[in-house]
Amino acid sequence: MDSPSAATDEASAARGPGLTRGIHHLALNTDDMKATIDFVAGVLGMPLIHALKVPPGLGTGPKNRGNPPFEQIRHYFFDMGGDSTLAYFEIPKGAKAAADRDAIGGMQHVAFSVTARKFAAIQRRLAAHGIPFDGPIPVMPGMFSIYFYDPVNGTRLEACCQPDQGDAQAVVPACAQNRADALAELRSLHDEPAWLARVTSAIPDSVR
Ligand SMILES: [Fe+2]
Numbered sequence: 001m002d003s004p005s006a007a008t009d010e011a012s013a014a015r016g017p018g019l020t021r022g023i024h025h026l027a028l029n030t031d032d033m034k035a036t037i038d039f040v041a042g043v044l045g046m047p048l049i050h051a052l053k054v055p056p057g058l059g060t061g062p063k064n065r066g067n068p069p070f071e072q073i074r075h076y077f078f079d080m081g082g083d084s085t086l087a088y089f090e091i092p093k094g095a096k097a098a099a100d101r102d103a104i105g106g107m108q109h110v111a112f113s114v115t116a117r118k119f120a121a122i123q124r125r126l127a128a129h130g131i132p133f134d135g136p137i138p139v140m141p142g143m144f145s146i147y148f149y150d151p152v153n154g155t156r157l158e159a160c161c162q163p164d165q166g167d168a169q170a171v172v173p174a175c176a177q178n179r180a181d182a183l184a185e186l187r188s189l190h191d192e193p194a195w196l197a198r199v200t201s202a203i204p205d206s207v208r
Contacts, residue, residue, distance in 0.1 A: 046078040109156035119161035
């Protein structure tokens with residue numbers, strides 16, 4: 001049962017600057033940090049900014065706080081732009097199976113928001129390194145994406161761009177939907193008026 005304060009939180013978050021500014025770091029796993037650096041920094045162009053090993057005792061010891069259960073593994077950070085970082089743990093070879101990107105709770109793909117200039121540049125970089133990509137594919141009005149795989153780790157990646165917006169990409173406004181369209185879909189999920197009103201409180205009657 002949702003509390004009234006939950007509804008208030010949803011509504012205020014929708015009207016204010018948002019619950020978060022965005023991603024602090026996205027942490028992925030690799031079993032080949034060298035090849036990952038060569039792809040993330042060398043191909044994608046996200047510079048390495050911090051290289052460390054997880055301190056002793058945090059892997060298998062009682063101080064583990066959710067990090068991979070291996071001792072003193074590498075943990076490297078790359079600057080993905082927008083004051084967010086992409087991080088990798090290096091899992092010992094053979095210690096874990098490759099991820100199923102369609103598993104429940106799994107990370108199906110990561111989409112990076114890129115400027116119009118970077119959108120062209122990333123396509124050139126991928127092509128120059130012989131890394132195939134699909135697109136640009138129109139994904140929403142005025143929005144285009146390319147899709148490709150991290151050839152080291154198999155992660156599905158997307159670069160998303162609204163060419164008309166140049167260097168100032170606004171992601172959330174471009175994802176806006178009008179209330180009638182949202183309700184038409186949501187009623188197929190749970191047709192209860194109070195619930196529908198609550199979860200659509202941040203959705204405008206119309207969008208431009
Ligand atoms: Fe996507």
